Amino acid sequence: MSPIISVQHLYKRFKILQRRPGLGGALVNLLSPRYSEVSAVQDVSFELEEGEVVGYLGPNGAGKSTTIKVLTGLLVPTSGEVHINGKVPWLERERYVREIGAIFGYRSTLWWDLPVIDSLELLQPMYRIPAERFRSNLREFSRLLDLDSFLNTPVRSLSLGQRMRADLCAALIHEPRLLFLDEPTIGLDVIAKEHIRQFILHVNRQRGVTVLLTTHDLADVERLCERVMILDRGRLLFDGSLTMLNHRFESTWTLHVDFEVEYEDVSLPGMDPPVRQGLHAEYHFDHRQVTSAELITRLLEKFRIRDLEVRRPPLEETIRRIYREKLLIN
């Protein structure tokens, strides 16, 4: 089966006008504008299979949004090839956008002054959704997203969480095969985030919708994605499964130990001395060289121990390391 998204050697460069200061500068700008070039996306290539949920991660300004804008047909790239659903997004925009849904977390795609239901009903003729399908989809999504209580409220009066739920409904009402989410949980509280994640998983599993999402919240990634792509300064640093990411980069684990009694020396031969605080000690170790089982056995042989806990570094830490150390793998 051919991939639903295929991106090959994508580049996007922006020209930025260099403004000179002062009134004279403004005049000079007008007569001989000076531009500097910024590469937002450089040589990015990847493919997505139908039904995947993929996280597209990177620090601010890494080029995530630019990529999403190209993939949704809003922006024409400088060079490179993009085929989605067999179409080139920016060449046949009107036909292409019919098959995708998109959400930009920072801005609603709905009509600001209209009640939610009016906005949704406008989408029916726009996407030429058969009335029957529209009704049944609306029923299903209202139930899953709990929209009923604010269907008649204008979009501008919704809370952020409500707005995001309304937007999700709008993005999926025409049954797209692909969903692009740019920061879908930004600014939401824990419960609202979880609600949205559950819904995304639901449409992925029940309807087979392929999802590409950018986020700063790695809990989104851990909950939703089996695969992640990591972007930094326009370049793809990592593309692989979350397990692989953990395995390759999460080298330092921590073992937290609470002793029954105070010991003079709790260090183990061949290991870094632990960080101690009273009865508590933290052993940092490379799990690829020593397994936690082995370490625990050795400790139990020497000391009387009340509690043990193994902690893997949070995903955030791992990803921060990838940015910092520019670890590049394919």
Added chain:
Amino acid sequence: MRHQLSLYLRLISIQLRSQMQFRVSFWTDVITTGLLNFSYFFSTYLVLQRFGSIAGWSVAEMAFLYGMIEISFGSMDMLFSGFDPDSFSRFIRQGLLDQVLLRPVSVALQIFGSAFVMRRLGRITQGALVLIFALVNLPVHWTPLKVGLLPVMWISQIAAMGALFMAGSTLTFWTVQRVEAINILTYGGVEVMSYPMTIYPRWLRGFFTYLIPFIFLNFYPALYILDKPDPLGLPAFSPFLAPLVGGVMLFLASRFWQVGLSHYQSTGT
């Protein structure tokens, strides 16, 4: 095409509904804009009464020129509300064009449907009253051609002035800020067309004959309807050029719009 039209009507009806939510302020707006515009005409009327005529045009004949343009400009301003460079530049700045590009419908249609300022009814009504005043006081010898020319003038004027709105909005794809020069052309053009072209200096008349041929939209058809001789000696078909001028201007503006839109999509302002 039918689908597009029904979608457009749907978008407009939503605009109207939200504008009618505040009924009182809506009607006071309609009436004040009508009165405000009428006061311009009335002051001119008072001055003209003392002189009797200007450049051979009586008060009623001038009312014909003025009334026509007011009706057309008001209609255009209502129909092309979305393309008003002032509001469109705001639209761009707020990044609202992205949500338009995400919909499987032509961008121009969505912009047409994005605003429909009903308040302009005030200006249209005022223009209609002035035009009725003119027609009642003028001894026009009506022929089928003259009767037919009135709606043709109306539509052509809407098209030509709408083209300037569209061009002004297109410029904001590059500048982001609205461009004052094009507004001067639009509103200045309207002002110029409200009076007999013979009162203007030669260079200004030349500008509105050969560069932006507004002279054929109102002045020449009016000469024909009012049976006045052509003081400028242009070809005999000049009174009938209005639809050509309107059509060509709107065509050029829509091509320019397409260019601007692709520019926007490659720079992502």
